[in-house]
Amino acid sequence: MTRRGYIIGAISLLVAFVVFVIPFLFVAINAMKTAQDASSLDFSLPERWVFWENLVTTVQTRDYALLLAYWNSIVITVCAIALLVVFGAMVGFVIQRRPSRTSRVVYAFILAGLMIPPAVVPTIWVLQGINLFKTLNGMILIQVAYGLGFTVLLYRAFISTIPRELDEAAIIDGAKPWQIFFRVVLPLLKPVTLTIIVVQSITIFNDFTHPLYYLPGRENITVQLTLYNFQSQFVSQMNLLFMNILLITIPPLLVFIFFNRQIVAGMTSGAVKG
């Protein structure tokens, strides 16, 4: 590598360190301080290391609200992702493979879903009308609705790279349309499905505003809303807040580390002359 390359590499690493690692270290260090120590919000090492105590207190706060929040968030994320993947891929498949007036109208709606900002009050009104307000099911459907546009867009683009002859070969082999989708097309969508799982699950799991609007109630708490346990206008417990941040950062981090290694491209190589 040239000298110039080294210098640019070093600068990039430094920038990445400042932007990504330093905040994380700040959170981690302050999560291990006592309340008094943490309230000064500086970068000094803790006077007394109280990692375990802070962890236990954070988890136990408000009758184990954090554990309930984990459960709720995981249910919402897993269900929403499952629906997004199945519906997104199906819609993308039909729109890409069967161009018609109807599919163009549907596509226009999907693009509109990406462009038009969501309105909170009418959404709540609709949810109340169908008795889904303040329920996890309602929250799941909202997350699906928000994510569907992007998901369909990605799937449609990816499906257009899968040769149509594969569908035709399957038709000749006697496959019904749903068999073509589930046995031929869906397995080939693995790379883009993994991308969608990573991107959407982190978005949904880390969502703060939408659960705040659509999912009020003690028993409906989600992970991001647990931050309010330790922060209010008059009393803030910074050490516990940071511990909470640390704890709720872990699941998305795991998802990312685990799936990022598996995002493989080139699944279709070999389908046609390679």
Add this chain to the structure above:
Amino acid sequence: MSRVELKDLRKNFGGLEVIKGVDLTVEPGEFCVFVGPSGCGKSTLLRMISGLEEQSSGTIEIGGRDVTRSEPSERGIAMVFQNYALYPHLSVRENIGFGLSLARTPKDEMRRKVETVAETLQLTDYLERKPKALSGGQRQRVAIGRAIVRDPEVFLFDEPLSNLDAALRSQMRIELTELHERLRATMIYVTHDQVEAMTMADKIVVLNGGRIEQVGTPMELYERPATPFVAGFIGSPRMNLFEGDLAREMGCEVYGIRPEHLEVSETEGRWTGRVRHVERLGADTILHLEVEALGPLLARVDGSRTFNPGQTVHATPNTDKEFRY
């Protein structure tokens, strides 16, 4: 082994008629080749027989059964695609057995059938591989295996060799011909390559602009082409065709003479021309001549004779082998 009968088959794309009434009978066990330039409708015709493309009017019968409205899987056909269309996520075994597994064939029977087919095609060692780990020729054999395992009445091939290199192509031509002899199944084969058509076919169907120009055995088409189009299409290098003054002089609209039926001499002959280009193929040499009043003329001469560009030569047509339209 079944007869395929097409009756007044037509196809419109929007307002454009691409198949303009095709009547054709492919006899049981015949190797029938559809040949024609790109855009002549040969692939569309094949796809209509397979059921992947719906006809605008007309009927299709396979084995005496009207399949015009049947699903592709119910027509008793199997198809091999130009780019193989193997399922990339499945192993060779699963690729060949895919149709059987859709039909819920018992596991033992499926294994037995797949292995028999793999043996015929020398694919036994590759059964657990994915398509991307195979060479072009092996992929093509898997695609053919997927067709054989269905035990179809009619095999359909859509330019199956066009993605292979020249050496492999001639080898696969022989393999396909042998396969046809062994299976004795009706096969319909689409190609734009007249060499493939001539070497493999029992019957050639020449298509042009959505119509059948001529149907016949390879030698019939070579010796008695019915139209100038067929005359120009079958045979390599292509036949010399002339319109205008020369044709009128000969008492026809189009006059044709094949390059191999021209006698070339350094001293005398009917037409005098200049050698523009010499293609040495070894056994033969193709001369590109520029003849006054005629224009370009191709002649095939013995490879042992030497000609140089710029040389003046004389060409005389063999009068038995002239074509007049």
